[in-house]
Amino acid sequence: MRLRPVDLAREHGLSTQAVRNYEAEGILPPAERTEHGYRVYTPRHAMALRVFTALVPAHGHQGAAAILRAVHRGATEDALALIDDGHAQLREDRRTLASVERALRDLEPGRAPGPPAKGPSAPFSGRSPLPPATRAPAPARPEAMFVGDLARLLEVRPATLRTWERAGLVGPRRDPRTGYRVYGPADVRDARLVRQLRRGGYLLEQIMPLLDQVRAAGGVGPLEAALGDWRARLTRRGLAMLAAAAELNAYLAHPHAPEAHASDTSAPDRGETDMGEMDTSETDMGERDTGEPGREPGTDGLPARGGPR
Incomplete structure (x- = not known):
């Protein structure tokens, strides 16, 4: 079954240029070309795009892209390690939220401060x-x-x-x-x-x-409402990770699962500049993009992240 860029784009509300860009970035596997140079996509490409759009709310745009690039070069272990990093960051964010809530309880008038967090969970x-x-x-x-x-x-x-x-x-x-x-x-x-x-x-x-x-x-x-919103976003991210894992598992189990290949060096069509990238600025209360290996330090010596939006 042959699919055009517009067929993939319509399903997700993207531009056709975004689909071409995702292919060029390794998010989609390379497409074959007709004798006239037109891209020919298949259901496998449509499946890869569904995996990507499921991974973005779970791991951020950069993290999702890194996971699929690893899959498409045949480095499944690398992809799984990136997913592990995302889960570890979510767990750390939950601990941080609990620490903030505990600190706010300690600030209540007449309440003695609780014990500081100790051990690996701090x-x-x-x-x-x-x-x-x-x-x-x-x-x-x-x-x-x-x-x-x-x-x-x-x-x-x-x-x-x-x-x-x-x-x-x-x-x-x-x-x-x-x-x-x-x-x-x-x-x-x-x-x-x-x-x-x-x-x-x-x-x-x-x-x-x-x-x-x-x-x-x-x-x-x-601050109670802000903390409730923070917790809700962490919950949504955890559920998104479950959904993304199911999509990725189905993709890896597909009969035409990607194998290692040389990167596609074809350039996107000239003249089309609408990237159509998804807005992934929001993760959680300062939840930084989980695809990044670390956080930028803040000016006061503490880690800086996106904060609430």
Whole structure:
């Protein structure tokens, strides 16, 4: 059965140029050409495109592309390793969400702070500026703290707190005699919240509106909806991984499963520039594109991800 680029494109609401681009990128297997140079697609190409569109919400555009490129060059183990990475990242994101929720519970008035996460399940353990032997535990609800004490409490560097101050996220007063920064209870609450939200992938500019809500309401209640949305997106991503795995398994089990081949060097048709790429900017609360091997560091020394959208 012969299919045209438009036949594949219509099923997914793509442009024909996007289909050609996906072939050129190795997302689709190479198409044969007619004697006049026209591409000839088959049900196998349609199946590969369905796999790709199922993989994108699960692993992001780049991750989905990397998985199918590995499949089409015959490196199934590499494709499975990329899928493993995606599942590991989802698990880490769930741990981070749990850490943020625990931190917010600790911020409730009159509640003693819960124990910090320990062991392999602790998300983004961070590095304390001082070795363990020199750390001095700070009180959970102090009337006032200096920058060094608060940095030790949050396990960040004093420079990180100063970065947050320049961004307007914390606003300590200055001691009139010494000029030292003094963090009151509200400042400590805000700094705790910033720390946990940074762990959850929020960018500094995305934290300010949330802090404004907390300050206006006098508590962390306004964040409950945001955390619920974060959890829902993690759930959707997990379900998308299940659906994508089923599609990929069927593709690999197909009688014409892809074998290793030389990459197709044919260029896409000239004059058509509409890429028709899917919008994959949203993953989860800062869920970075799971196809990337790592995160870009933020300006405050913590990992930066996309944050909520």
